[in-house]
Amino acid sequence: MEESEIATQKEIVDNKRDRDSTETKTNEAKGEVSSQMSDPESVCKPPGETEVRFNRMKLFEKVMQKSLERFIHDASFNRFASIFRPLYKKNPQRMESIYKQFKDELQKAIQEDINRLIEEGQLERKFNELDKLERAAKNNPDPAWRPSGVPEQDFCSFLIPYYQKQDAYMRLELKKIQAENADLAQKVQAGRESIAETENRILATVDEWKASVTEFERLASSLCPAKVFDV
Template identity: 70%
Template sequence: MEEGPAATQTETTGNADSGVSAESQPNEATGKVCSQTNPELDCNPPKEAAARINRMKLFDKVIQKSLEKFINHASFNRFAHSFCPLHKKDPQRMESIHKQFIEELRRSIQDDISRLIEEGWLEVKLNELDKLERAAKNNPGPAWRPSGVPEQDFCSYLMPYYQKQEAYMRLELKKIKAENAALAQKAQDGRENIAQTENRISAAVDEWKASVTEFERLASSLCPANVFDV
């Protein structure tokens, strides 16, 4: 009976060792396959992904440390000093209230920080910052530095935007002027067509009047008025 637990422990240890070796064998085989298929390909996670994970861990560590410093300012002594009559009346109850207050304050701050991280797309912005850093490395020119005059720095930031807007407005103005010129040409062509139509109508009316006059003259010459006098 005494050897049973020892034997069971030995078997368990052996099974655990075999499980570890079984788990390690596929990993070793995978590493060998990766190295054989492409020696330059590393099966480990990319360095950028590892850097992002470490950066988020560091950010979380800094946030937690700052939170702890903030929580330490709300110590029980300060809390009890603010509610001195209640503390003198029931110190244990005051300690319980302070504990609940600290837990609620910590949870509320942590929720607000998580919401800000999510709504502000912190990880995405940090990735964009990495892209800017890589682009800055490829740029041999000096990096931008504030001049110390807020007005100049603000103007230097807004000037490219306003220049783009000015170029866009100039292009739109050019298009509008071209459209207005085309419309003015169409209106001029319409006026000319109307004038030509009026001239043709006037000429036709003049011809009709001349033909009527000529007809009346011929009619009067062929049929004098005194012929019908009795």
């Protein structure tokens, strides 16, 4: 009974401490906002300074930090002890030490996961791209796209431009391939003509060689008759 009362008092003190810290942060945030609203120069800052003040990455980190603090706060010692009540009854101090270690390790693991998410997801670069899109949208007088309420039309309006770009790309590639094929066909035709000319030269050379052999045989037979060599 006394242990439950001590745990209850401890939870009340922890809750009061968390509320005080939350109120302090809220008051500080309100003070920053009021100072920004009271300063007319801050309202009329250029877009570059406004980006520095309202950085999406910093805002994301604050939101994740606040969510982590709320999650750790919900994982209170009383809930932890209620799960392991037999162990808590045997050694409350040891259980409290285990809870502190568990809370620290849990917070560290979640923070590492958040950092890994920011790094692998390249959130900072994506947020910068979002800022660029927002600035481009402000400078664009045309109304932004909104869903029509008919999924088929919205789906087609998204896919048709994509397929049109793909069609234009394929047509361009087809023209390139056709031009390459035409060039290759000209080279093949030129090669065939060269081979035909070479064959003609070879045939002409063979004919000349045959004629020269025939002429040589004729001359040889006229200069050396066969009867001269008869015994």
